[in-house]
Amino acid sequence: MLRLAYEPAQLSANHLSTLDRLRAEACTDILSMTTLAGCGHPGGSMSTLDALLLIYANANVTADAPMAPTRDRVIISHGHISPGTYSALAQFGFCDRDQAVREFRTFGSIFGGHIEQGVPGVEWNTGNLGQGLSAAVGSAIGARLAAADPSKDLREQDGFAWRTYCLMGDGEQQKGQISEARRLAVKYGCNNVLAYVDLNGLQIGGTIDSVMPQQIVAGWASDGWNVLEADGHDWQAMYSAMRAFQTGDVADPSKPTVIIATTVMGKGVGFMENLHKWHGQTLPMDDCRKAIAELGGEDRLDRLAAERAAMPERGFDHPFPLVPPPELIVGAPIVYPTDAKTDCRSAYGNVMKELAGANNQESIKIAAFSADLEGSVKLNGFHAAAPAGFIEGGIQEHNSATASGRLSREGFSVFFSTFGIFGVTEVFNQQRLNGFNKSNLKLVCTHCGTDVGEDGPTHQVIDYAGLLRSTFDWEIAVPGDPNQCDRIIRNIAGRPGNQFVGMGRSKLHPIAKADGSGPFYDGSVGFEPGRADVLREGDAGAILAVGPTVAFAVKAHDLIFDKLGKRVRVVNMASLAPYDGAAIAAAAAAGYVLTAEDHHPDTGLGGLVALHLADEGISTRLERAGVDQWSMSGPPPAIFKAYRLDAEGLAARVIRALT
Numbered sequence: 253m254l255r256l257a258y259e260p261a262q263l264s265a266n267h268l269s270t271l272d273r274l275r276a277e278a279c280t281d282i283l284s285m286t287t288l289a290g291c292g293h294p295g296g297s298m299s300t301l302d303a304l305l306l307i308y309a310n311a312n313v314t315a316d317a318p319m320a321p322t323r324d325r326v327i328i329s330h331g332h333i334s335p336g337t338y339s340a341l342a343q344f345g346f347c348d349r350d351q352a353v354r355e356f357r358t359f360g361s362i363f364g365g366h367i368e369q370g371v372p373g374v375e376w377n378t379g380n381l382g383q384g385l386s387a388a389v390g391s392a393i394g395a396r397l398a399a400a401d402p403s404k405d406l407r408e409q410d411g412f413a414w415r416t417y418c419l420m421g422d423g424e425q426q427k428g429q430i431s432e433a434r435r436l437a438v439k440y441g442c443n444n445v446l447a448y449v450d451l452n453g454l455q456i457g458g459t460i461d462s463v464m465p466q467q468i469v470a471g472w473a474s475d476g477w478n479v480l481e482a483d484g485h486d487w488q489a490m491y492s493a494m495r496a497f498q499t500g501d502v503a504d505p506s507k508p509t510v511i512i513a514t515t516v517m518g519k520g521v522g523f524m525e526n527l528h529k530w531h532g533q534t535l536p537m538d539d540c541r542k543a544i545a546e547l548g549g550e551d552r553l554d555r556l557a558a559e560r561a562a563m564p565e566r567g568f569d570h571p572f573p574l575v576p577p578p579e580l581i582v583g584a585p586i587v588y589p590t591d592a593k594t595d596c597r598s599a600y601g602n603v604m605k606e607l608a609g610a611n612n613q614e615s616i617k618i619a620a621f622s623a624d625l626e627g628s629v630k631l632n633g634f635h636a637a638a639p640a641g642f643i644e645g646g647i648q649e650h651n652s653a654t655a656s657g658r659l660s661r662e663g664f665s666v667f668f669s670t671f672g673i674f675g676v677t678e679v680f681n682q683q684r685l686n687g688f689n690k691s692n693l694k695l696v697c698t699h700c701g702t703d704v705g706e707d708g709p710t711h712q713v714i715d716y717a718g719l720l721r722s723t724f725d726w727e728i729a730v731p732g733d734p735n736q737c738d739r740i741i742r743n744i745a746g747r748p749g750n751q752f753v754g755m756g757r758s759k760l761h762p763i764a765k766a767d768g769s770g771p772f773y774d775g776s777v778g779f780e781p782g783r784a785d786v787l788r789e790g791d792a793g794a795i796l797a798v799g800p801t802v803a804f805a806v807k808a809h810d811l812i813f814d815k816l817g818k819r820v821r822v823v824n825m826a827s828l829a830p831y832d833g834a835a836i837a838a839a840a841a842a843g844y845v846l847t848a849e850d851h852h853p854d855t856g857l858g859g860l861v862a863l864h865l866a867d868e869g870i871s872t873r874l875e876r877a878g879v880d881q882w883s884m885s886g887p888p889p890a891i892f893k894a895y896r897l898d899a900e901g902l903a904a905r906v907i908r909a910l911t
């Protein structure tokens with residue numbers, strides 16, 4: 253197997269002929285798999301192929317240890333070039349050539365239409381263009397953090413534990429998230445990133461200039477990267493450029509480097525070259541045979557077509573490597589007394605400061621991203637306690653979402669904090685892909701719901717639970733008070749998986765026990781995903797509440813008793829995913845359920861309860877209180893009153909229903 257590892261200064265004639273052979277074989281595989289599947293993307297696979305082969309021949313990653321902790325990471329951002337990626341990986345033993353060709357795009361196979369991590373060597377599932385560089389920079393920051401002194405800002409330090417490569421298309425350069433990622437890489441001194449732009453000049457709709465003119469070289473240079481230009485099909489030129497990055501022989505070795513390589517779509521098959529139709533069109537069988545002959549490859553089409561047709565049916569299950577966060581010291585709960593108001597975000601900030609003090613002293617185990625809202629999301633204490641772990645990603649939430657998600661797959665516990673509207677709704681697809689990539693992100697968002705108040709409806713996120721519940725990977729917790737917030741953050745900090753925690757802005761009185769003897773969430777009541785807590789007992793009906801409405805529901809309980817002499821059960825449904833179905837069923841037994849939330853009632857708690865009741869065939873009267881029209885700017889108490897979500901509003905609903 254070819255292994256150069258940047259050792260020779262120049263490629264020998266022997267190296268060149270070996271590379272030519274690998275290219276011909278891999279190109280044969282690209283065409284064979286796309287023709288047999290009848291779909292896929294041969295054109296860009298063929299133009300990027302030389303770069304792929306050179307990277308796997310040189311980077312510090314091998315098939316015998318594709319997940320070695322300090323391996324170089326290769327992230328392919330234009331995930332549609334899966335045929336090129338699988339074919340190149342097969343040449344270096346990461347997967348089997350015939351299997352890749354036979355199974356490409358068949359249901360249940362690891363060889364999906366866009367690259368996925370089930371294939372050894374694939375680091376990040378991509379396909380939604382423009383996100384790969386953010387993932388690569390997140391990974392590169394991980395390599396920098398792994399070598400960092402926690403007490404100093406990362407920008408003031410050198411060193412890294414691995415390199416990260418990122419391959420991209422040229423049409424893809426139109427995505428703005430790429431500029432965000434470029435800036436983050438420069439800011440945090442990621443000279444361990446080598447990017448590659450496959451400048452084949454074409455994209456789906458024609459030439460890149462006809463679709464959307466752009467200044468690719470100037471763009472990278474203006475953001476401060478070392479820009480190397482090369483003929484992407486000249487082995488020696490490409491190798492020299494890559495080796496210059498490896499040895500630091502670039503204009504500014506403290507900066508990241510990009511190779512912008514001029515290539516040819518469909519390279520290697522005369523009748524395919526430089527035609528944009530081959531971006532996503534496959535050759536008919538006859539033409540595929542002609543192309544393979546031109547490449548000097550082996551025609552395995554008949555055999556592999558027969559094997560493909562005879563493949564057994566498969567299910568959903570396919571392998572996915574997991575990388576958990578480190579074990580953390582999470583400390584003892586802070587208990588906030590009921591007689592003083594505290595906001596959940598301050599409770600969050602206090603835990604984060606403690607976590608940094610306990611875990612980030614010898615090395616960085618916890619990192620936290622902010623989006624120019626460090627003070628508002630209360631990360632100052634964390635920042636001061638271990639400066640290297642604090643990443644200020646700027647007003648570049650798409651990039652920060654992806655970079656923090658990827659960093660959380662590098663063996664760190666990673667938090668990303670901003671307002672809910674910017675951490676979820678603004679960047680929903682990035683969070684969706686984090687989930688799909690099995691990241692371990694702790695997305696802790698403040699200023700959720702209409703509780704943002706005067707900032708008005710652009711900032712009042714009322715869809716976060718619905719959005720994240722539309723994925724299969726995100727846990728959702730919305731604390732009812734600062735004590736519960738403290739427990740939730742300690743619970744998620746070192747746990748694998750993606751967890752969202754959403755909180756409002758207002759200061760709240762911690763919820764008291766029914767007998768008034770202290771906080772309900774005292775040091776003995778922890779957080780458990782999927783468990784609801786009964787705060788007040790009652791059998792006349794039930795209020796299921798979440799977030800800031802929990803305190804209103806508790807007060808409503810008293811107002812209802814004063815008026816009717818009846819007690820309703822009050823349940824804190826803080827865990828929205830997973831949720832407590834038994835608590836819903838038990839509440840429904842009373843015959844009347846009111847849900848209360850500072851969220852759209854169709855897609856939040858109300859919708860969830862309605863679905864659960866319907867799914868389980870449970871019949872009860874259900875009323876859903878929530879944010880049921882666009883709100884307006886104003887103080888939160890006025891907004892809650894207008895939606896009849898405050899204690900009086902909730903009590904009035906219940907009283908009307910029960911009389």
Ligand SMILES: Cc1ncc(C[n+]2csc(CCOP(=O)(O)OP(=O)(O)O)c2C)c(N)n1
Nearest residue numbers: 296379380381421422423424454455456531
């Ligand atoms: C965000 C996003 N928008 C649109 C697409 C659909 N799409 C897939 S490939 C492609 C063109 C990509 O062009 P380029 O990066 O030049 O790749 P090449 O054609 O060279 O393979 C488009 C628009 C996508 N995958 N992601």
